[in-house]
Each structure stands twice: as C-alpha cells, then as structure tokens.
Amino acid sequence: MTIYPIEAGNFKLDGGAMFGVVPKTIWNRTNPADSNNMIDIAATCLLIEEGDRLTLIDTGMGDKQSEKFFSYYFQWGDDNLDKSLQKHGFHRDDITDVFMTHLHFDHCGGSVQWNKDRTGYEPAFKNAHFWSNKDHWEWATQPNAREKASFLKENILPMEESGQLKFIDRKNLPYQETSELDFGILYVDGHTDKQMIPHIDYKGKKLVFMADLLPTAGHIPLPYVMGYDTRPLLTLPEKKDFLEKAADENYYLFLEHDAHNKVITLKHTEKGVRLNEVFTFNELFN
Template sequence: MTVHTLDTGLFKLDGGAMFGVVPKSMWQKLNPPDENNMCTWAMRCLLVEDGGRLVLVDNGIGNKQDAKFRGYFYLHGNDTLEQSLRRLGYAAADVTDVFLTHLHFDHCGGSVVRTPDGKLELAFPNATYWSNQAHWDWAVTPNPREKASFLKENIQPIQESGHLRFIDPTAGVPDALPSLRDIVFADGHTEKMMLPVFHYQGRTLVFAADLLPSAGHVPLPYVMAYDMRPLVTMDEKQRLLRRAADENWVLVLEHDPQTECITVQHTEKGVRVAESFRLAEL
C-alpha cells in the first residue's frame, strides 16, 4: 500500500471563526491574517493505492462554483485535484472509491463537476462514494447554522447516481475498503464525521479532517467556531491526541497550509506537537 497527499488548492476563512474563543493576539502567531482577518488554509486530501483499488479521501472545493462563491473564500494557489492526480500518473476515471469524511463543501465539492452544458455529474465516474446514513441525513436536512456548508449541488448528484454506499458505524470497516484499519467517528464538528485510520510504513496513520484542522489546533481550547458541539470536539480531540501521543501515531492535517503531518507528545502543558514532516518522508 502507498499513501500520497494531494493538494487541491488554497482558500481563506476568517481567523476568528477558525480559532473560536482564542484571542487574535494568540492565534495570529499561528496563521497570520490578511487585512480582512482572513487566513489561508489548505485543502489537502489523501490518495491510497492498495492492490487494484485507488481510494481518494476527500476532494476539496472543486471548480464548479460561480465567481461570487469563489470570492467569499478567495480560492487561490496553483494546485488542483486533477493536476495532483495527473502528477501521480492517474486520472479521475482510475479512482475506485471516494471516502468522504463529511459533506461540507470544502471536503466534498470536488465529488461533482459541471459539464459545459450545465449538467452535474460525478467527477469520478467509476468510483463508489462512501458516507454514513446519520451524516447523510444530517446534511440533506441541515440545521440553519450549518446549512451554508451543505450545498445541494455537491450532494444530490451522488445519491442520484447510484454510486453511494453507507458505512455502518457498528459494523467496522467495510470489506470493500481493505486498506482501512479503522474509522473514528466524531460528532463535535458535525454529525458522524469519519476519520479514516491506516496502517502504513509500520505506523498508525490518521487523517484528522476537521477534528484537528491544523497543527495550531492541538491545544484543547483551540476549537473552531464552525463546530456544532465544541465541548464534544474538545473531548474527542483530547482522546485522539492522548492515544496518538501514547502510540506515536502520525496525524495527517487537511487544512494546515504549511504542515502535512505531525506526531504529538505529552508535556506539562498537555499534548503538544512533537515533530512536523511531509508524508513522503515516512
């Protein structure tokens, strides 16, 4: 099995929203904001080569949104998902599985493309798309606070395609996804977000999604204002980080613009970053 990180581009989000109750005087040292208080974030994905399967974990915002939408989030950078796949010798048609940690637009927008005649179709026509029933129901009937993150054009075409399958949280990893060792379900950020766990290069590798967006979010109070249940996030993050420190896990960071992977360690101040590195360095 080989695991790659894929860069799909950069976007900006309000620094206060990303760091919640933490004062700007503290978080601005971690990710300096621009004159509009916006910070740059990555949309990093994973590509897992395992035998005859090619598993894509999340896929960024995509490119079908209009200029008004793109202007809200200042999409920039030279990388796209298509280019990142091509650099590894793959095309969208080669992907066999798309594992969606959750259905917020910056994680699943690349699932669906708009054709020149305006139709919506799957970006990965030969892939099975994986979610879970509880999160899917949460996304298609969203609460008012989270509604803007769940875009119909990212979600409905997947269901209508017949390519959607649900993972049962009580049944373990599906046989169809043998590269996964485990799945961590988290409810603080959104209902039943899924964090895939792999055994790779003799290490436990966890794609942290929005439970741990960046290395700057390791201290427990650093919780996004976007989270639906921030106290639950703190508890879930504490359990993940303690185990990661105890067992020397590698945590892959989806949104950190500089750092791909970290390990963590116990300190007098709590769990903190031990090492930072690129996944290819494992």
C-alpha cells in the same frame, strides 16, 4: 499499499471563525492572518493505491461554484486535484472509491461537476463509489440552519441520483475497522454529526487523516476549537481522548487543512498534549 498526497487547492478562511473564542493575539502566532483577518488553509486529500483499487479521501471544493462564491475564500496557488492526480500518474476516471470524511463543501465539492452542457450536475468520478454513512447523510440532506450554507445540495444529491452512493456499515461504535475499505474509522460528532476520521496502517506507522477534528497544528491545545463546530463542548472530550491516544501511541497526523505543516506527531507536556515533530509527507514515507 501506496499512498499519495493530493493537493486539491488552497484558500483562506477567517481566523476568528477558525479559532472560536481564542483571541487573535494568541492564534496569530501560529496561524498568521493577512490584512483581511484571513489565514492560509489547504485542501490536501489522500489517494490510497491498493491492488487495483484507488481510494481518494475527500475532494476539496471543486470548481463548479460561482465566481461570487469563490470570492469569499480567496483561493491562492495553482494546485488542483486533476494536476495533482496527473503528477502521480493517475486520472480521475481511475478512481474506484471516493471516501468523504463529511459533506461540508470544502471536503466534498470536488466530487460533483457540471455536466457537458451545464444544465445539471454529475459525479466527477464516473467509475467510483462514493462512501458516506447513513447518519451523516441524513444530517447533511436535512441540514440545520447553522450548517445549511456548508451542505450544498448540488455537492451531495448527484451522488445518490447516479446510483454511485454507498454507506459504510456502521456498528454504532466510536471506532471500527471497516470491511468496505482499507482503513479503520473513528466517528466524531463535535464538528458535525458522524464525521469519519480514517486511521491507516502504512509502512509500519499509524497515519490518521484528521479532516476537521484537528484542522491545523495551531489547533492542538484543547480550547482551540473552531467556531464552525456545531457541538464545541463535545469536540473537547473527543479531541482530548484522541490527542492523548495519538501522543501515547505515536500516531502520525495528516493535516488536511494545514497549508504549512502536513504531517505531525504529538507529545505529552506539563501543559497537556503539544506538537512534537513536523514532517513533509515525502520525507516521512519515501
């Protein structure tokens, strides 16, 4: 197995929304805001090469939305998914599987693109299966009012219409090894219903793709929960249980949304679980 970090693009989000009830005077120390109160956010995906299988975890925002839509997110830098795939010698047509941790637009928007004459949408990975789970799919396709702006039908329905959609066979357990893919999955419900957190055994380490369970290193303290979470009081015990286990077992946490701290480990302190070490992906695994 070989794993590659795939940079799908950087953007900005409102710092207050990203930290919920935590005052700016506190979160600004770890995630400094610009003059618009926006903080740096990444969309860094993972590509897993195993034999003749290429599995991409999440796909970023994509590029099919309107100029007005993207104006809300202050995109920065020149990274994009195609350039990052090419850097490692791959093309999107090589991808055999796309695994979506959840279906919010910044995690799955790159899975779907305009068709050639821009009259409709089509999968951006024509040779891939798209993996979700049935409970989350139903949650996303029948969205509540709070999340409706994040579950965009043009990002989601074309995967099903193409016949390329697959569901993980969920065993109704919080964590399960999968027969369909090369990693285990932790299911969490605080951010959105049945978000999937991949746990990958790689080069003697447990690498966990954190998605929105832990957006950035600045979110490690338990009360630092995003305003976007639909069930923040459920996020708290989910996060507590995971962070304690990650510190106990020396997990390596891959932070999809942290533009400046890519892989971290945790430690126990008198104040609770806190940041231990920060690594780039390459210095840790090359």
